[in-house]
Amino acid sequence: MSDTAIKFENISKQYRLGTIGTGTLSHDLNRWWTINVRGKEDPYLKVGQVNDREAKSTSDYVWALQDIDLEVKQGEVLGIIGNNGAGKSTLLKILSRVTNPSTGRILAHGRIASLLEVGTGFHPELTGRENIYMNGSIMGMSKTEITSKFDEIVEFAGVEKYIDTPVKRYSSGMTVRLGFAIAAHMEPEILVVDEVLAVGDAEFQKRAIGKMQDVSNYQGRTVLFVSHNMGAIEQLCSRAISLDKGKINLSGTTNDVINHYLKNNSIVEGKIIDSLKIHNHQITIESITINQSPNNIIVINPHENRLTVNIKGYLSEGKKMSLEIRFYDQLEHLQMLFSPGHLYENIKFFEKGQFEISETIVLPDSLTKNEFKLTIDVTRPNIEKLFSFRNSVKLICKGIQGYSGLEFPASNCGLLMLR
């Protein structure tokens, strides 16, 4: 036997875009009747939508992955990075057999356990306990095996108190913790983890990464890990690939791939709101501004040191919410954190309906000349992420100046000039 754990051969995946029908027979019949018999317009076209069948037919299909050739060695931890829509999740879904490749094939050894999305394969009506058994046997374990791992799983996920509660009552953070704990303790030969860990709190992410390290180092198992957190990739992965528009554009040591990716992925000018990712369906976001501007490039001049973040939206259920803003440097290292929810005790409760979060950050007035990438999360501190704007804002700090207008770049002076 070779020591190759997984072999992707010429894998491509094509998706068909647009709805093929309206989803119900009565609508389709009605549409057919209106268009073909009465000669009227399509009654199910949305207002303002153009009926451009010709234009559509050329772009009806999209290649989510193209000609992926990749070998992963046993015991290797492979990091996968790439922009949104690059095809990372599709690759993991094909490997997990949730969807089929359009061409090519994958050869693999052993059992695969995967955590693709929040709540991976849970039955909402069943309790945590029942779901552990259900999920375990889906991953190919026998009942006795699951029973022997049960306590460890519950402890790792920290859900002791809720183990007999239906999982539909779990927060998204708890659901992810449980999903990860099951997948990681099932001793699969191959562990596949998509971005979901980002939903858990920082403490859990750290433990999860530790667990994945154990799994690969001490048990010789193979891990495929997708993340936007370059720190985590750097810490965990021995090798990485970067995907771009469905193709592997670089494969090599983790550092090389990360540096290459970061160099080619500075934030392009746009609106902050376009980087919105919602983790909780009871929330809709209407607007976000920083210093009254919806744009994602913000300049802080010398002597200015305030950042006012304002988020408006709608809640379908009252919630405690708090803002967490992370400042990353060019190399994606975390430099500063703003999190009033962690610093002070009282976290504000927002009633059901229209809400507005507004916080003003006072930056130290001795910051050096620097450029930051901001990730803005709204969370229930230590419980779950509700929504986030990831890598959403480029903050250009002109920085403190010397008596003659001398500038102090961060690359020479560090984060702050001390007094």
Place this chain on the structure above:
Amino acid sequence: MSDINKEWDFIIEPKGSMFNLNLKEVWHYKDLLEMYIKRDIVTFYKQTLLGPLWFFIQPFFTTIVFMFVFGGLAGIPTDGIPQPLFYLSGICLWNYFSESLIKTSDTFYTNQAVFGKVYFPRLIVPLSVTISGLLKMLIQLFLFAGVYIYFLSKGASIEINRYAFLFPVLIFILAGLGLGFGIIISSMTTKYRDLKFLVAFAIQLWMYFTPVIYPLSVMEGNYKKYMWLIQANPLTAVLETFKYGFLGRGSFSWFALGYSVIFTFFILLLGTWIFNRVERSFMDVV
């Protein structure tokens, strides 16, 4: 090809065999199948106020209503079989078939959240419905047995005979047709969700083309012109054979039973083919 299979535990390819139900794989997941069956049964009686008693209440009251409406008001004869036995047997068998079909017919739709995130042989889900329904029917047949013994002790002219040994064949036909039609329709409901209502309606009508509330002999006597329709119905032989074997009345023909068995195999084959196709593409279109 064969040495590749030996070296690798599994191979993921665009298309697999179309007529393969992959029962070996299903067997590998038997613990999961068992959990699904348990869940089906437990959630069924957890949802009702009366718990497991509900298994009996449903056929019991339906029988009483049938006795009143069809036996009493409409005056449809029952081949000399005591009315409760006649209706009860029909109801238990028919309900098993129709519930299997209706419940499996939206497999993909109700399970899309789970199917989208983890892999296991999808057939487990409709299979578990068919098996849990079977258990339910067997439980309900205890009620039938009780009523049977009661009428026997009262000296009713019913007698069990060797055709009762065909019972496993009848179960196969009921289960096979329920599962087969169910997975065919489940594959169509991925495209049209409202088909489910049409199906529920069609099943209601279907019952009247099956000798559930009337014996075949009545049909033959009064509506000879439409007999072909009833005979084309693969369920007719199941109900008639059951009544013939356990109650000693009605009609039995090897030809009719053979037709039903062949029909069942055909539907299962067709269902497998469609199910395999949809299983592979469904998650991309929801």
